[in-house]
Amino acid sequence: MKNKGVLLLTLTLVLGLLAGCGGGSGGGNAGSGAKGDPASANSAGTADAAASGGKTTVQFWHSLGGKNGEYMDALIQRFNESHNDIEVVGTYQGGYDETVTKLQQAVASDTAPDVTMLERAYVQMFADSEVLEDLAPYLKGSGISADDFTAGLMGHSYFNDQLVSLPLNRSTPILHVNKTLLDEQGLKVPTTWEELKNAANALVVKEGNEYKRYGLTMPYDTWYPIAMISQSGGRFFNEESTSVGFVDNGVGQEVFGYLKELQGTGALYYPPAQDSGNIVNSMFVEGKVGMMFQSTGSIGGLSSSVDFDYVTAFLPKNDQFANPTGGANVAMLAGSKNKEAAWEFIRWMETDPQGGLQFILQSGYLPFTKQMVESAEMKELWAKEPNRKVAYDQLQYAVDTNMDVAWPEVMHEFFSAIEAIMYDSKDIAATLDTFKKEAERILAE
Template sequence: MKKRKVLGLCLVIMMIFLSACNVNMGGGTESKKPEGTQSGGQAAGGKTKVIFWHAMGGANTKVVDQMVANYNASQDKVEVEAIFQGSYDDLLSKLKTSMGSNEGPAVVQMYEIGSRFMIDSGTVTPMQTFIDQDHWDVSQLEPNIAGYYTFDGKLYSMPFNTSNPILYYNKNLFKDAGLDPEKPPTTFEELKEAANIISKKGKAVGANFAIYGWFMEQFFANQGADYVNNGNGRDSMATESLVNSEAGVKVLTWWKDLIDTGAANNLGRKTDDSKKAFAAEQVAMILDSTAALKGIVDTNSGKFEVGTAPLPKPADAKEGGVIVGGASLWMMNDRSEEVQKAAWDFIKYLTSPKEQAYWHINTGYFPITIKAYEEESVKENLVKFPQFKTAIDQLHNTKLNTATRGAVMGVFPEARQIVEGAIEEVLNNKKSPQDALDAATKEITSKIQQYNKTVK
């Protein structure tokens, strides 16, 4: 791809992505001016320098730094420097600014919904290139995780932090309402019934779901339904949104009915507000990421017992499952062969069972490597947090198809916000589910087609 084309694409997509800066999922939101931003070269002692940009804020920054320190101490040929770049959106903006210069990273963490842009930018070396050269065994990766980042038979990026959504519920409130705390709802219908019973008891509202586009995407996949056309954008580039299909209308009709009947309440878009209401025992059920599990259990320890259940779906849903969320590691192709090979060595190290066990235990994200579950530390952690078995089972029970591999489109961050706006319109009685999703589909489709013109 010519440099003019790459820069033209970056300018257009930057305008799109900068208008979508409230993505609700991923790393921390704090930002700092990066230091040592040279993307690669020679470090002290003749080592090859690898710059790694990431968006893991808060406590996760320390975990990333420790893994990098572990790697640097494990060998004497490569020195990796990890630089926190703020939120996922902050990181993406900085990456676009760095393209075409020598100020960018050799390896960058990018959230899953940025995958289409990364491929279309023409600035990455597919991870499959190094896998083939090294005869690296891809089967050691969780297939349902690697599946998301595989396009046209190539693994383009290495999975890094991975999660999916589950239902969290207050077992004490279930008991108080006369419900079996060991039999949580698994369908839309069962959840509505349980939420109604709990709400009528008056101690708490039955449920609360943050208005988060990621949840809508997951509800589609759990019904075996594609989110965009052309095989969810995987057979060929997506040209149309399918958010106004039967699957989407069914979700919003159910969601609005929960609100209208008092079985659930609406606290807005922030998942943190859902967690706070759950911790205060104001609501009995919430949806959140599996990566939040340790925090939710620890926060409420001593107050009530936290239960977990799979993401609910309609009783008549087709075979589906969940899509992995989170981010992966991408190799930038404007670095020297020496730097790219050094970066690949670092990435391989991160996938080792020992490092994946450390990552999982200290962050709550899934291990991407199957053998990490054989580590004693992971087994002990599962005993301490048995709720995580729900997440593991849900991941492993998901059958890979176009729906569960997840949609790909170049305007995903903006599409997610458009859907959140549609959900708000429905829950606030401004539009019917069909009308709101029809308008969202039209707007998203227009954005997709505008984007596609920039990469032809």
């Protein structure tokens, strides 16, 4: 195993990283629901993997609760009904970070599942620890090409010259807009930071010392500042991965200065860290905020809840359009004793029309194969609900500059910087300089 990968697996386990609603590590909408009992999720890597009746049991861990969890349960049921010799047991293990912690424990105790969902920013950490199976031979054996997948979603699939994961419930942040409120003010949907600032300020309603309506909001997450860093021509990590690439060039100060200016006028409501995603979604539905940075994975729930003209749009640009991707990939554990059955589940989920396609249509996550994009069902959905196509179109501007095995630990420090600036109004330059020093220390280990 790579020493740094093993070290970071241990460090992340000890840290117990705190996540925002969007998965904390940069996106996705993991949902909520009853937590899975890891003690009841028996390892598929044990010798008695074959269930009664001659079926091979495949254990699958995921991070989807709520409605998305129901959609995943339905996918698993469809697979089981179409396969006489394999039974997939799906177990919800909590949010993305909780799933990672449990997976670390399971790998260490040789009780890991056969297949797991991994938030895309964590894939490299497990890949460097050499605990993920190379899927390239399985792909070739099934007559599937990597070119069959959506290009903008494959950035977290290849590490160390191996294909260690494939996209599953993937998302991007987009702009969600109460167009009814914008129309009342004679405003257009903003496409630039300047237009966003003007629209957000115009939507503010203040009575006395109380804000009745804010212009813009976003969940507490690293995802959105990283998007804004990229929109300003900056990088999160520098190209050598020896430091962060947005502090010394002034990009970080520009991003957080912009956010603090909006926060100061009531144009931006920045929510508390706990349950931030649900808080901002509720405010948007209730008309207490006019615009929101949020995951594409929220479209389905919002569409069925709002009573106003609701549209989505690209994240507004500063110097350029740019957006990170988020959500999770699917991976096979190298220690699985049921690799052929595990691959059949992955293959079916990724490519069968009754597999992932139905899940994507239901949930609002991004179509991850070209076949999905070209399917009659997807075209019909996009024609009926154009809001859902926005995130796919925005993939042309997808960029992920926080890719490094050290990201989980650096993320912890970045959250501390965000809290200091957005909650405690600490000096932006000094806070970012402290963060930079901590990031460089971590990257040098």
